[in-house]
Structures are given as structure tokens and as C-alpha cells.
Amino acid sequence: MAGIGSARRADWIRRWAAEVDTAAARMVATFEAVYGFPPGANEVRxxxxxxxxxADRYRDDPLAAPWMADFYAVVAEVSLPDVGNGYFIHSAASALGLRDECGYAFLPHADDPRGLVIGSTGAGVLFVADWGGAVHRSVAASMDADFEPVADSVEHFLHRLRQVVHEFVDSGTVQDL
Incomplete structure (x- = not known):
């Protein structure tokens, strides 16, 4: 999907959001019966x-991945606290607030070793997008932790997250992202 225009990318993101939100709604419908406690708010907003x-302010950051800026123009945030250990894509405002408070994440395996935090797990492990769009995961719940690549693009990261959601909803299997 590299090289496509923002309008086609936005359509893809809308379809992704609808699919993930529908899967989360299926999970929530039976969650308490399966797990014995009520679910949290699992949704794509x-x-x-x-x-x-x-999203426009995020796009203005010199280290913002264009794909992520397009994502934020369509999706405000993703909250999936009950999928495995929990997965969250933070809002653009949250990503910028964390940058303002803590600075950029240091990514030793990236071409440019700095990036913006875009999400986390329920255990506090961070997801960071570098300016080229690759997504990295912290090895511990800290901005000071080492980071390792998990997806070569934001699109690839979103594909993987969708797979994790479907696998959990369909079989209860917890996968790492």
C-alpha cells in the first residue's frame, strides 16, 4: 500500500476500523459469560x-510518520483492554503530550533513532512509530527500555493488530504483537 494517496489510505483505515470494532463488539457480547467479569470499553473511536x-498537529512534527498522521485523521484512538493483555493506540493529542513531557523515544535499530509513542499494551509496553513508518516495541514498560522492530510499516502493524484481535475473539488465543 506504499505510495497510495491519502484518500485511498483513509478508505483502507475506515474499513480496518470497522472490522476491528465489529470484532471487539462480538467479544464484548459474550465476554462476561466467558471470563466471569464485565469487559472494559473495547472500541475503535x-x-x-x-x-x-x-492529527494535523501530529503531521507537523518532523518525526511523524505520514501513515500514522493519516490514521489519526480517521481514527482518534483504539482501546482494546480485554484483548489478551490489552492493546491501545493512543490519540494524536496523547502522542504529542507524551513527546512534550518525555521527549522522543530512542530507537537503536531504526534509520533515525527517534520516534513518537503511538500506543501501548496493558502491561505498559510501548509502541513507537519512526519517521519512516516502521513500528517498534519496547522490551520493558519504559521509554528508557530498548526497542525492537515489530512491523516495517504502520499498515503492517495495523494488519498484525487486526490478526491479534481476530485470533483472540475467535479462539481466546493470546498472541503477541
């Missing part, structure tokens, strides 16, 4: 006007 303003 689409971007509103304020979220799109934050």
Missing part, C-alpha cells in the same frame, strides 16, 4: 473535529 486538529 473515530476522529471528530478536535481529533483531526490534533
Amino acid at each position: 473515530l476522529a471528530g473535529v478536535g481529533d483531526r486538529v490534533a
Whole structure:
């Protein structure tokens, strides 16, 4: 999907969001009966006007991955606390707030060793997108931890997250991302 325009990318992101949100809704419908406690808010929240303003501010960051900026123009955030250990894609405003508070994440395996935190797991492991769009995962719950590559693009990361969601919803199997 490299090299496609933002409009086609936005359509792909909308389809991805609908598919993941539908899978999460299926999980929530039977969650308490299966696991014995009520689920949290498992959803893909689409971007509103304020979220799109934050997406534009994110796009202005010199280390922002264009794919991630396009994602934020469509999807405000993803909250999947009950999928495995929990997966979250933070809002653009949260990503920028963390950058302002803590700086950029250091990525020793990337071409440019800095990136913006875009998400986390329920255990606090961080996901960081570098300016080229590759996504890295911290080996511990810290901005000071080492990071390892987990996807060569934001699109690949989203594909993998969708697979993790479907696998958990369909079989209860917890996969790492």
C-alpha cells in the first residue's frame, strides 16, 4: 500500500476500523459469560473535529510518520483492554503530550533513532512509530527500555493488530504483537 494517496489510505483505515470494532463488539457480547467479569470499553473511536486538529498537529512534527498522521485523521484512538493483555493506540493529542513531557523515544535499530509513542499494551509496553513508518516495541514498560522492530510499516502493524484481535475473539488465543 506504499505510495497510495491519502484518500485511498483513509478508505483502507475506515474499513480496518470497522472490522476491528465489529470484532471487539462480538467479544464484548459474550465476554462476561466467558471470563466471569464485565469487559472494559473495547472500541475503535473515530476522529471528530478536535481529533483531526490534533492529527494535523501530529503531521507537523518532523518525526511523524505520514501513515500514522493519516490514521489519526480517521481514527482518534483504539482501546482494546480485554484483548489478551490489552492493546491501545493512543490519540494524536496523547502522542504529542507524551513527546512534550518525555521527549522522543530512542530507537537503536531504526534509520533515525527517534520516534513518537503511538500506543501501548496493558502491561505498559510501548509502541513507537519512526519517521519512516516502521513500528517498534519496547522490551520493558519504559521509554528508557530498548526497542525492537515489530512491523516495517504502520499498515503492517495495523494488519498484525487486526490478526491479534481476530485470533483472540475467535479462539481466546493470546498472541503477541
